[in-house]
Amino acid sequence: MDWSYCGKINNKEINRVVTIRGWIKKNRKLGSLIFLDVADRYGIVQVIVNENNKFFSEILTISRESVVEITGTVAQRKSVNKNLPNGDIEIALENFKLIAKSDTTPLIIEEQTDALEEVRLKYRYLDLRRPNIQKNIIFRSKLINAIRNYLIGREFVEVETPILSKATPEGARDYVVPTRTKPNAFYALPQSPQIYKQLLMVAGMNRYFQIARCFRDEDLRADRQPEFTQLDLEMSFPNEQMIMDIIEKMFVKVFKETLDVEVKIPFQIMSYNEAMNEYGCDKPDLRYDLKLIEGHNYFKNTTFNIIKNAISEGKALKYIIVPNALFDKKQIESLRKFAKDNKAYDLMYWSFENKIIDCSVKKVEESIISDIFKDHNITKGTLFIVVDNINVVNQSLGAVRNELGTMLNLKKHDDYCFVWIMDWPLFEYNDEEKRYQAAHHPFTSPSEATLHSFDTNMASAKARAYDIVLNGYEIGGGSIRITNADTQNRMFRAIGLSEDEIKTKFGFLLNAFKYGVPPHGGIALGLDRLVMLLTNSNSIRDVIAFPKNSHGIDLMMETPSEVGTKEMEALFLQINKKD
Numbered sequence: 001m002d003w004s005y006c007g008k009i010n011n012k013e014i015n016r017v018v019t020i021r022g023w024i025k026k027n028r029k030l031g032s033l034i035f036l037d038v039a040d041r042y043g044i045v046q047v048i049v050n051e052n053n054k055f056f057s058e059i060l061t062i063s064r065e066s067v068v069e070i071t072g073t074v075a076q077r078k079s080v081n082k083n084l085p086n087g088d089i090e091i092a093l094e095n096f097k098l099i100a101k102s103d104t105t106p107l108i109i110e111e112q113t114d115a116l117e118e119v120r121l122k123y124r125y126l127d128l129r130r131p132n133i134q135k136n137i138i139f140r141s142k143l144i145n146a147i148r149n150y151l152i153g154r155e156f157v158e159v160e161t162p163i164l165s166k167a168t169p170e171g172a173r174d175y176v177v178p179t180r181t182k183p184n185a186f187y188a189l190p191q192s193p194q195i196y197k198q199l200l201m202v203a204g205m206n207r208y209f210q211i212a213r214c215f216r217d218e219d220l221r222a223d224r225q226p227e228f229t230q231l232d233l234e235m236s237f238p239n240e241q242m243i244m245d246i247i248e249k250m251f252v253k254v255f256k257e258t259l260d261v262e263v264k265i266p267f268q269i270m271s272y273n274e275a276m277n278e279y280g281c282d283k284p285d286l287r288y289d290l291k292l293i294e295g296h297n298y299f300k301n302t303t304f305n306i307i308k309n310a311i312s313e314g315k316a317l318k319y320i321i322v323p324n325a326l327f328d329k330k331q332i333e334s335l336r337k338f339a340k341d342n343k344a345y346d347l348m349y350w351s352f353e354n355k356i357i358d359c360s361v362k363k364v365e366e367s368i369i370s371d372i373f374k375d376h377n378i379t380k381g382t383l384f385i386v387v388d389n390i391n392v393v394n395q396s397l398g399a400v401r402n403e404l405g406t407m408l409n410l411k412k413h414d415d416y417c418f419v420w421i422m423d424w425p426l427f428e429y430n431d432e433e434k435r436y437q438a439a440h441h442p443f444t445s446p447s448e449a450t451l452h453s454f455d456t457n458m459a460s461a462k463a464r465a466y467d468i469v470l471n472g473y474e475i476g477g478g479s480i481r482i483t484n485a486d487t488q489n490r491m492f493r494a495i496g497l498s499e500d501e502i503k504t505k506f507g508f509l510l511n512a513f514k515y516g517v518p519p520h521g522g523i524a525l526g527l528d529r530l531v532m533l534l535t536n537s538n539s540i541r542d543v544i545a546f547p548k549n550s551h552g553i554d555l556m557m558e559t560p561s562e563v564g565t566k567e568m569e570a571l572f573l574q575i576n577k578k579d
Contacts, residue, residue: 007043009074010086018091019071020045021099023129024064025109034059036093038070041134046081046090047072055096065102065109065129071095117541122555124546136543139258140531144211146257147231150250156207156233161196163189163213168505173217175226178571189215189227192524194441195509197234198481201520202512209233211527223473223529223540226552231476234522240466243478243523244420247468251418259534267418267468275421280398285472286417288410292318292397295385298372304363307387316390318397321372323381325408326351332360338403339386344396348385352378402472411471413536419469423447426454426461427494435496440465442491444479445521451487455494468525475530478523485513 003019025044026037034049034056047070049059062068072091081087106122107115109129120127127133152158167174167188174188190196193212200208212232220226235243248265255261268286275284278291295317299307311317327335332349339347350369351358359369372383384400386393405411426446427436436458438444446454447462454461464480482488488510492502502510531543541547548554568574 005042006040006045009045011089013074016074021069024066047093049093063102067100069097124556136535143258146254150253151209156209159208161193165190175215175217180570183572191216193232201236202517206236220550229527231525236518236520238521269420271423276394280394283469283474287415288405290401295319298368310387316393317387318393319385321383323378338399339396342396342399343392344386350383353380421467424463424465426463427458443481445482455490476525480521483517485510
């Protein structure tokens with residue numbers, strides 16, 4: 001190569017003539033000199049141009065973000081820029097070539113930009129020039145390669161599975177794709193490679209993985225996209241511990257290689273019930289305490305009717321006690337809103353400093369509140385209580401706990417707390433449809449203890465499932481699979497599928513089970529969400545090269561977009577336009 005990368009030039013090349021190619025980030029004239037900052041993805045280098053240089057006038061007119069080629073001699077800088085790795089050198093320009101002129105850009109292409117996300121996504125190719133976004137994408141590549149190398153080193157085989165697949169019930173709506181080869185028939189984009197990887201176990205692959213593209217037509221949020229990437233993994237003849245060991249050791253390697261962080265194993269294990277009862281959610285953030293605590297005993301003799309009646313009706317009462325923290329009215333109202341947004345009637349609170357100094361409910365006996373603080377050995381702090389049915393109490397106080405972690409700056413970015421959540425319910429009840437549905441997916445094996453009764457006592461059925469949680473985010477989930485055709489049929493019938501639906505949607509799977517299927521299980525990890533956490537990004541859109549916005553729209557490509565009449569006719573489709 002007859003030219004050098006901007007960010008790789010250093011003081012070892014002083015007095016050498018070099019050629020660089022990159023984008024102009026700054027172009028400023030100070031007295032008789034022009035100072036250029038020229039950058040590529042490796043970094044920035046300063047270039048100086050003397051007024052006697054024949055290119056001086058031309059360079060004055062060159063706009064920022066233009067692509068240039070510069071040849072010059074590397075020299076020691078008089079004033080060192082300590083913010084740059086090569087801030088002790090500069091290049092004295094000798095020759096200059098404008099490769100591509102840039103118009104004024106619609107956003108500031110720097111670490112910090114004032115552009116709205118709408119503008120950033122519309123001009124994503126410019127947003128990707130920003131150093132922090134580039135670092136995220138490069139980190140993502142490094143992380144995926146570390147995962148791939150680790151798994152290949154443990155005899156996993158990487159297998160690509162189809163994108164054009166079959167619609168199956170896996171918890172979200174499918175994206176469907178029409179085809180001109182078969183009228184009124186559709187492919188579906190895979191929500192996951194779940195069935196394919198199970199068939200690979202039937203095929204004897206033993207250990208499979210894939211960096212898989214997945215698609216789900218569901219409501220979006222900061223950590224969710226309609227298309228996403230996951231590490232998909234499956235093993236034959238495993239138990240839960242074998243799969244967990246593989247993943248834990250993978251994280252040890254990946255964190256060391258990408259962040260130079262030591263991860264301690266084994267990870268903590270927590271039951272689903274413990275997570276819900278003590279943290280109010282199935283993905284607890286364990287970087288801080290603030291557990292949900294049962295409080296019935298304190299209030300069994302209260303005369304305050306709201307609590308008294310709730311207890312007599314068998315409702316739950318839990319509290320969070322925050323030591324050494326008092327909150328102003330604005331903070332209290334914010335926490336109350338979090339509770340109400342999560343179905344609680346209200347969030348009751350008492351602030352305490354040697355004596356009660358503020359509260360939302362004055363009719364509750366002060367002696368009760370004092371006893372709670374005394375039993376926790378707290379002389380200053382705040383108490384939050386919710387009383388309602390158990391699901392509402394857990395959900396609302398869990399949301400309050402999460403917001404307290406943010407409000408009190410308890411979520412340290414350089415602290416990584418993993419936990420496995422085990423003993424999951426096999427089913428969850430859908431209030432809208434008034435029926436049970438698979439909590440994970442319908443291929444999850446019931447626990448041995450509930451294997452004979454899972455379809456007749458669905459409320460109590462447990463799953464051989466496990467989720468892995470990092471800092472309050474579910475980053476992966478998996479299970480030991482059903483491999484018995486009769487059990488799989490029972491599961492399909494339990495979630496309401498008819499015999500015809502079972503045969504049409506899953507006949508090929510049940511047929512495969514006739515030919516010697518090994519016990520198997522696996523896991524899938526959300527790579528977008530993992531990269532978001534490890535780069536301290538606020539949204540997975542900052543770690544995906546070309547993401548959709550919060551409505552699933554690609555503002556740059558302007559998709560989804562209309563298709564012409566001829567293309568629609570070829571697919572046997574027509575648009576029903578609304579009046």
